[in-house]
Amino acid sequence: MNSLSLFGHTVSLLTLASWIWAGCVIAWYLLRLPFELKVRRTRVADRRHRTFRETALLSVSTLGLGIIPAAFCLTRWPRALTYPASALQVAAGTLVFLVALWLFWRTHKDLGRNWSVSLEIKETHKLITHGVYRHVRHPMYSAFFLWAVAQALLLPNLMAGLSGLVGFGILFFFRVGREELMMRETFGPEYDAYMARTKRIIPGVY
Numbered sequence: 001m002n003s004l005s006l007f008g009h010t011v012s013l014l015t016l017a018s019w020i021w022a023g024c025v026i027a028w029y030l031l032r033l034p035f036e037l038k039v040r041r042t043r044v045a046d047r048r049h050r051t052f053r054e055t056a057l058l059s060v061s062t063l064g065l066g067i068i069p070a071a072f073c074l075t076r077w078p079r080a081l082t083y084p085a086s087a088l089q090v091a092a093g094t095l096v097f098l099v100a101l102w103l104f105w106r107t108h109k110d111l112g113r114n115w116s117v118s119l120e121i122k123e124t125h126k127l128i129t130h131g132v133y134r135h136v137r138h139p140m141y142s143a144f145f146l147w148a149v150a151q152a153l154l155l156p157n158l159m160a161g162l163s164g165l166v167g168f169g170i171l172f173f174f175r176v177g178r179e180e181l182m183m184r185e186t187f188g189p190e191y192d193a194y195m196a197r198t199k200r201i202i203p204g205v206y
Protein backbone atom coordinates (compact mmCIF):
# COMPACT_ATOMS: atom_id res chain seq x y z
CA MET A 1 0.00 0.00 0.00
CA ASN A 2 1.67 3.24 -1.13
CA SER A 3 -1.28 5.62 -0.88
CA LEU A 4 -4.43 5.98 1.19
CA SER A 5 -7.63 8.01 1.22
CA LEU A 6 -7.80 10.86 3.76
CA PHE A 7 -10.94 13.04 3.95
CA GLY A 8 -11.80 12.12 0.33
CA HIS A 9 -8.26 12.87 -1.00
CA THR A 10 -5.71 10.31 -2.10
CA VAL A 11 -2.46 10.89 -0.20
CA SER A 12 0.74 8.93 -0.75
CA LEU A 13 2.22 7.19 2.29
CA LEU A 14 5.39 9.18 1.74
CA THR A 15 3.48 12.49 1.90
CA LEU A 16 1.65 11.37 5.03
CA ALA A 17 4.93 10.30 6.69
CA SER A 18 6.51 13.67 5.80
CA TRP A 19 3.57 15.54 7.39
CA ILE A 20 3.79 13.41 10.52
CA TRP A 21 7.56 14.05 10.78
CA ALA A 22 7.06 17.82 10.30
CA GLY A 23 4.12 17.94 12.75
CA CYS A 24 6.12 16.15 15.45
CA VAL A 25 9.12 18.47 14.96
CA ILE A 26 6.86 21.54 15.27
CA ALA A 27 5.24 20.02 18.41
CA TRP A 28 8.77 19.45 19.83
CA TYR A 29 9.63 23.15 19.59
CA LEU A 30 6.22 24.26 20.85
CA LEU A 31 6.66 22.00 23.91
CA ARG A 32 10.06 23.57 24.58
CA LEU A 33 8.93 27.20 24.15
CA PRO A 34 7.48 27.88 27.64
CA PHE A 35 10.57 26.34 29.31
CA GLU A 36 12.89 28.33 27.04
CA LEU A 37 11.12 31.59 27.98
CA LYS A 38 11.39 30.72 31.69
CA VAL A 39 15.14 29.92 31.67
CA ARG A 40 15.97 33.20 29.90
CA ARG A 41 15.49 34.91 33.28
CA THR A 42 17.95 32.54 35.01
CA ARG A 43 21.48 33.91 35.36
CA VAL A 44 24.42 31.82 34.18
CA ALA A 45 27.32 31.24 36.60
CA ASP A 46 29.68 29.25 34.35
CA ARG A 47 29.66 29.32 30.55
CA ARG A 48 33.28 28.16 30.06
CA HIS A 49 32.02 25.01 28.34
CA ARG A 50 30.01 26.95 25.69
CA THR A 51 32.82 26.77 23.15
CA PHE A 52 33.03 26.90 19.35
CA ARG A 53 33.15 23.11 19.45
CA GLU A 54 29.72 23.12 21.16
CA THR A 55 28.30 25.40 18.42
CA ALA A 56 29.74 23.08 15.75
CA LEU A 57 28.20 20.00 17.43
CA LEU A 58 24.79 21.70 17.73
CA SER A 59 24.99 22.62 14.02
CA VAL A 60 25.78 19.03 12.99
CA SER A 61 22.85 17.78 15.06
CA THR A 62 20.47 20.40 13.56
CA LEU A 63 21.62 19.39 10.08
CA GLY A 64 20.83 15.71 10.71
CA LEU A 65 17.61 16.08 12.69
CA GLY A 66 16.21 19.15 10.94
CA ILE A 67 17.70 20.50 7.73
CA ILE A 68 18.39 17.32 5.71
CA PRO A 69 15.01 15.66 6.52
CA ALA A 70 13.13 18.96 5.94
CA ALA A 71 14.82 19.28 2.53
CA PHE A 72 13.73 15.70 1.72
CA CYS A 73 10.13 16.35 2.81
CA LEU A 74 9.93 19.49 0.67
CA THR A 75 11.85 18.39 -2.45
CA ARG A 76 12.15 14.56 -2.20
CA TRP A 77 15.90 15.00 -2.66
CA PRO A 78 17.97 12.76 -2.92
CA ARG A 79 15.50 10.68 -5.00
CA ALA A 80 17.98 7.90 -5.81
CA LEU A 81 18.14 6.95 -2.08
CA THR A 82 14.35 6.65 -1.63
CA TYR A 83 12.71 3.25 -1.18
CA PRO A 84 8.97 2.30 -0.98
CA ALA A 85 7.30 3.37 2.29
CA SER A 86 5.51 0.72 4.35
CA ALA A 87 2.41 1.42 6.48
CA LEU A 88 3.87 -0.59 9.37
CA GLN A 89 7.07 1.45 9.32
CA VAL A 90 5.10 4.75 9.31
CA ALA A 91 2.89 3.56 12.18
CA ALA A 92 5.94 2.47 14.22
CA GLY A 93 7.72 5.78 13.48
CA THR A 94 4.67 7.76 14.64
CA LEU A 95 4.46 5.77 17.87
CA VAL A 96 8.19 6.23 18.62
CA PHE A 97 7.95 10.00 17.92
CA LEU A 98 4.99 10.29 20.33
CA VAL A 99 7.00 8.54 23.07
CA ALA A 100 9.95 10.86 22.32
CA LEU A 101 7.69 13.93 22.64
CA TRP A 102 6.37 12.76 25.98
CA LEU A 103 9.87 12.04 27.33
CA PHE A 104 11.18 15.38 26.04
CA TRP A 105 8.37 17.27 27.80
CA ARG A 106 8.93 15.23 31.00
CA THR A 107 12.68 16.03 31.06
CA HIS A 108 11.92 19.74 30.77
CA LYS A 109 9.41 19.50 33.65
CA ASP A 110 12.04 17.75 35.82
CA LEU A 111 15.04 19.95 34.86
CA GLY A 112 13.12 23.25 35.08
CA ARG A 113 15.41 26.28 35.25
CA ASN A 114 18.52 24.07 35.25
CA TRP A 115 18.08 23.34 31.53
CA SER A 116 20.18 24.95 28.78
CA VAL A 117 20.69 24.14 25.08
CA SER A 118 24.45 24.15 25.48
CA LEU A 119 26.75 23.24 28.38
CA GLU A 120 26.52 25.76 31.22
CA ILE A 121 25.89 26.05 34.96
CA LYS A 122 23.28 28.47 36.34
CA GLU A 123 23.75 30.60 39.47
CA THR A 124 21.05 28.65 41.30
CA HIS A 125 21.86 25.31 39.66
CA LYS A 126 20.55 22.21 41.44
CA LEU A 127 21.40 18.61 40.61
CA ILE A 128 18.19 16.88 39.50
CA THR A 129 17.97 13.18 40.31
CA HIS A 130 14.20 12.74 40.56
CA GLY A 131 11.47 12.01 37.98
CA VAL A 132 12.90 10.52 34.77
CA TYR A 133 16.39 11.53 36.00
CA ARG A 134 16.02 8.74 38.59
CA HIS A 135 16.28 6.14 35.80
CA VAL A 136 19.04 7.59 33.55
CA ARG A 137 21.43 10.58 33.70
CA HIS A 138 20.59 11.90 30.20
CA PRO A 139 16.89 11.27 29.48
CA MET A 140 16.70 14.33 27.20
CA TYR A 141 19.34 12.73 25.00
CA SER A 142 17.31 9.48 25.10
CA ALA A 143 14.38 11.54 23.76
CA PHE A 144 16.55 12.94 20.95
CA PHE A 145 17.71 9.41 20.04
CA LEU A 146 14.05 8.33 19.93
CA TRP A 147 13.38 11.28 17.54
CA ALA A 148 16.25 10.00 15.36
CA VAL A 149 14.87 6.43 15.39
CA ALA A 150 11.37 7.75 14.56
CA GLN A 151 12.86 9.75 11.67
CA ALA A 152 14.60 6.62 10.31
CA LEU A 153 11.26 4.78 10.40
CA LEU A 154 9.12 7.62 9.02
CA LEU A 155 11.26 8.86 6.13
CA PRO A 156 11.90 6.11 3.54
CA ASN A 157 15.12 7.62 2.27
CA LEU A 158 18.55 6.37 3.27
CA MET A 159 20.02 9.85 3.70
CA ALA A 160 17.08 11.77 5.23
CA GLY A 161 16.09 8.80 7.40
CA LEU A 162 19.51 8.06 8.84
CA SER A 163 20.91 11.61 9.05
CA GLY A 164 19.28 12.11 12.47
CA LEU A 165 21.06 9.13 14.02
CA VAL A 166 24.40 10.25 12.57
CA GLY A 167 23.95 13.98 13.40
CA PHE A 168 22.65 13.52 16.94
CA GLY A 169 25.03 10.59 17.53
CA ILE A 170 28.00 12.88 16.81
CA LEU A 171 26.68 15.54 19.23
CA PHE A 172 26.01 12.96 21.93
CA PHE A 173 29.31 11.07 21.80
CA PHE A 174 31.46 14.23 21.59
CA ARG A 175 29.48 16.03 24.33
CA VAL A 176 28.38 13.56 26.98
CA GLY A 177 31.80 12.98 28.59
CA ARG A 178 32.43 16.74 28.85
CA GLU A 179 28.97 17.33 30.31
CA GLU A 180 29.58 14.70 32.98
CA LEU A 181 32.97 16.22 33.77
CA MET A 182 31.35 19.67 34.16
CA MET A 183 28.69 18.20 36.46
CA ARG A 184 31.33 16.37 38.54
CA GLU A 185 33.35 19.60 38.89
CA THR A 186 30.20 21.42 40.04
CA PHE A 187 28.52 18.83 42.26
CA GLY A 188 31.48 16.64 43.32
CA PRO A 189 30.63 13.44 45.27
CA GLU A 190 26.88 14.03 44.81
CA TYR A 191 27.30 13.58 41.05
CA ASP A 192 29.76 10.70 41.49
CA ALA A 193 27.15 8.85 43.58
CA TYR A 194 24.48 9.66 40.96
CA MET A 195 26.77 8.27 38.24
CA ALA A 196 27.37 5.10 40.25
CA ARG A 197 23.65 4.29 40.44
CA THR A 198 22.47 5.29 36.94
CA LYS A 199 23.26 4.57 33.28
CA ARG A 200 23.46 7.25 30.62
CA ILE A 201 20.48 6.86 28.25
CA ILE A 202 19.00 3.33 28.51
CA PRO A 203 18.04 2.15 32.03
CA GLY A 204 20.24 -0.77 33.12
CA VAL A 205 22.01 -1.01 29.73
CA TYR A 206 24.07 2.07 28.76
Ligand SMILES: C[S@@+](CC[C@H](N)C(=O)[O-])C[C@H]1O[C@@H](n2cnc3c(N)ncnc32)[C@H](O)[C@@H]1O
Pocket residue numbers: 107111114115116117118119120121122126127128129133137138139140141142179183
Ligand atom coordinates in the same frame (compact mmCIF):
# COMPACT_ATOMS: atom_id res chain seq x y z
C1 LIG B 1 20.62 19.97 26.94
S1 LIG B 1 20.55 19.78 28.69
C2 LIG B 1 20.59 18.01 28.75
C3 LIG B 1 20.49 17.47 30.12
C4 LIG B 1 20.80 15.97 30.26
N1 LIG B 1 22.08 15.68 29.68
C5 LIG B 1 19.74 15.10 29.62
O1 LIG B 1 20.00 14.53 28.56
O2 LIG B 1 18.65 14.99 30.18
C6 LIG B 1 22.21 20.19 29.18
C7 LIG B 1 22.32 20.96 30.48
O3 LIG B 1 21.59 20.31 31.48
C8 LIG B 1 22.24 20.46 32.73
N2 LIG B 1 22.12 19.17 33.41
C9 LIG B 1 22.46 17.96 32.93
N3 LIG B 1 22.16 16.98 33.82
C10 LIG B 1 21.61 17.60 34.89
C11 LIG B 1 21.08 17.16 36.13
N4 LIG B 1 21.02 15.87 36.46
N5 LIG B 1 20.62 18.09 36.99
C12 LIG B 1 20.65 19.40 36.70
N6 LIG B 1 21.13 19.88 35.54
C13 LIG B 1 21.59 19.00 34.64
C14 LIG B 1 23.68 20.88 32.47
O4 LIG B 1 23.90 22.11 33.09
C15 LIG B 1 23.75 21.03 30.94
O5 LIG B 1 24.32 22.27 30.59
